[in-house]
Amino acid sequence: MAKAEFYVSADVEADGPVPGPYSMSSFGLAVAGVRDGVTFQAVEPAERTFYAELKPISEAYDPEALAVGGLDRGRLVREGQEPTQAMDAAADWLATVSGELGAAPVFVAYPLGYDWMWMYWYFMQFASNGSPFGHSRCLDLKTLYAAKAASPIIGSTKRSMPRHLLSSRPHTHNALDDAIEQAELFQNLMRWDGAELQLEP
Helix, strand or coil: CCCCEEEEEEEEEECCCCECCECEEEEEEEEEEEECCCCEEECCCCCCEEEEEECCCCCCCCHHHHHHHCCCHHHHHHHCECHHHHHHHHHHHHHHHHHHHCCEEEEEECCHHHHHHHHHHHHHHHCCCCCCCCCCCEEEHHHHHHHHHCCCHHHCCHHHCCHHHCCCCCCCCCHHHHHHHHHHHHHHHHHCCCHHHCCCC
16 A cells, blocks of 8 residues: 655755755745545645754855845854754654654655755755655656646746646745745646646647
């Protein structure tokens, strides 16, 4: 019998292109839905959330990347959570939700490559027990859309998606806001059969 899983929409704001030389400034997590092995059930994404702002781990940063999230680096240095504290707290939150729902967490993002890179690296580097998502329990919304729309990956952008798939919430570049917004896109994609965009054989 297939194991139940719950989907965690994740968004990351960072001050550079890769973790290690640069730092994750903040991240947001929002539970988007549960699958019992057969049936998908959407849940209100604002009900179960986690958010953290982190101290930088290096002196290096890209001002343009930092500006996207709108966070003050000086404040993060003074007031941000230590990465060990933030990643352990996120792992504990995921374990609590997993117990409540009787399901295992699956990481969801658009695009997956960027957000997964940061979160996986930080979990492995700083969390006491490594990644709560293992090394591959993740789902890319870009790929999900491309498969359902019979669209090439390079053309599978949010601009190309039917408007009814997109969230009505604003994209603010606050990591939690954007994780909640993205959760609605995920829910819509899970319910969508893609029929209107299927290519002729």
